Amino acid sequence: MRRLVGAGGALLLATVVIAAIGVGFSAQSYSAPIPVLKATPVGTDGTCGKQAPRVHLAIGAYPDSSGVDDQGNAVHPGGNPDWPAFGPSNEYSVPAGSCVTMTVTQYDSGELLNNAYFGKVAGTIGNKIHIESSGTNVSHCAEEPGAPATFAGDVTELQPCEIGHTFTMRPLPGVSPGFFLNVPLPVAGNYSGENVGNTKDFPHQTVTFSFLAGPKGSYSWNCEFPCGHGVASFGAVMGAYGYMSGYLHVI
Ligand SMILES: [Cu+2]
Numbered sequence: 607m608r609r610l611v612g613a614g615g616a617l618l619l620a621t622v623v624i625a626a627i628g629v630g631f632s633a634q635s636y637s638a639p640i641p642v643l644k645a646t647p648v649g650t651d652g653t654c655g656k657q658a659p660r661v662h663l664a665i666g667a668y669p670d671s672s673g674v675d676d677q678g679n680a681v682h683p684g685g686n687p688d689w690p691a692f693g694p695s696n697e698y699s700v701p702a703g704s705c706v707t708m709t710v711t712q713y714d715s716g717e718l719l720n721n722a723y724f725g726k727v728a729g730t731i732g733n734k735i736h737i738e739s740s741g742t743n744v745s746h747c748a749e750e751p752g753a754p755a756t757f758a759g760d761v762t763e764l765q766p767c768e769i770g771h772t773f774t775m776r777p778l779p780g781v782s783p784g785f786f787l788n789v790p791l792p793v794a795g796n797y798s799g800e801n802v803g804n805t806k807d808f809p810h811q812t813v814t815f816s817f818l819a820g821p822k823g824s825y826s827w828n829c830e831f832p833c834g835h836g837v838a839s840f841g842a843v844m845g846a847y848g849y850m851s852g853y854l855h856v857i
Contacts (some may be wrong), residue, residue: 607608614833627742628691633635640683642693644688649772654705654731654818661704665690666804667771667829671849673804679833682849689843690714690833696852701827702822705731708773708789712811715802716770716793716831718746724830725764730786730815732759737792741809755793764790770811774829775854781823788830789815820848825854 645661653660667674671685671693680831681693700706719725727735735758744752747767755768775787792811795802802808829850832839843849 611772612845623678624717624814625687625700625832632816635759635782636656640680640695642697642699645698645700648707653707653816656783657703658705658818660707660816661700662709663700663708664690664709664711665694665698667714669714669795669799669802669845670804671830676805681749681849682785685823685849686843686846689846689849691843691849692771692773692829692852696848697855699855699857700819700853702819702856704819705816706819707814707816710773710791710813711806712770712788712791712803713794713802713808714770714833715795715799716746716768716833717839718799719766719772719790720831721830721831722766722775724788725761725769725790727789727815729785730789730817732760732763735789735813736760736813736815738812739792739809740806740812741794742796743792743809744812745793752797756812757792764792768792770794771833771850773827774830775825775827777820777823777825781825782820785820785825787827790814820854822856825856828852 645663648660648662650659667688668681669690671841672687673684679694682691739756743755745755745768747753770793771791773789777785795809834842834844
């Protein structure tokens with residue numbers, strides 16, 4: 607009898623441990639540093655190629671995750687000062703079927719994209735993005751003083767030496783097979799990373815694009831630019847949830 611109780615206890619303990627690990631993993635995958643950023647409705651129009659309710663999301667890509675943005679919002683509460691981050695949130699929500707216009711203000715310098723594929727725009731309306739450059743932005747396409755990374759209009763592709771981060775999004779399995787969005791974000795500031803900061807006082811690139819939200823479900827996004835340390839620059843910040851990754855919740 608005692609042996610039976612012992613075996614039952616061990617089974618119970620194993621069940622509790624496995625359940626705790628499961629809860630830990632699921633909590634880790636959805637722990638947003640600040641609440642979900644809800645897109646702002648801006649009326650109904652034909653921006654996405656058909657009449658649809660349109661919403662707007664404004665985010666930024668910043669060199670210092672421990673800092674604040676123009677609105678005084680923390681880029682990433684408790685952020686590591688040596689790591690870049692998207693902010694002020696990494697989780698967003700939009701209505702299903704809406705036309706989503708995003709503005710991403712890019713303040714960070716880059717190095718070299720190691721896969722030219724992610725320099726190509728995909729999944730946006732017209733497969734293009736609109737870029738307006740502010741201040742002196744220098745690419746990595748040439749040696750010092752470097753080629754200017756100056757844009758004023760629509761582009762469909764950036765060179766691997768002109769990129770600071772990417773905003774790349776895929777649905778979770780079973781949500782919307784075929785949905786894929788890739789937006790390369792051009793470098794800001796100088797290429798030694800000195801002339802960068804979290805506010806509009808610094809050189810920056812303002813990137814605007816629209817896409818049609820798919821059906822309800824969660825879509826994960828991440829940066830495909832190698833902006834971390836270790837693991838071929840895909841470790842550190844690239845592996846820490848919430849800095850260079852997050853979710854779009856289509857509701
Ligand atoms: Cu990045």
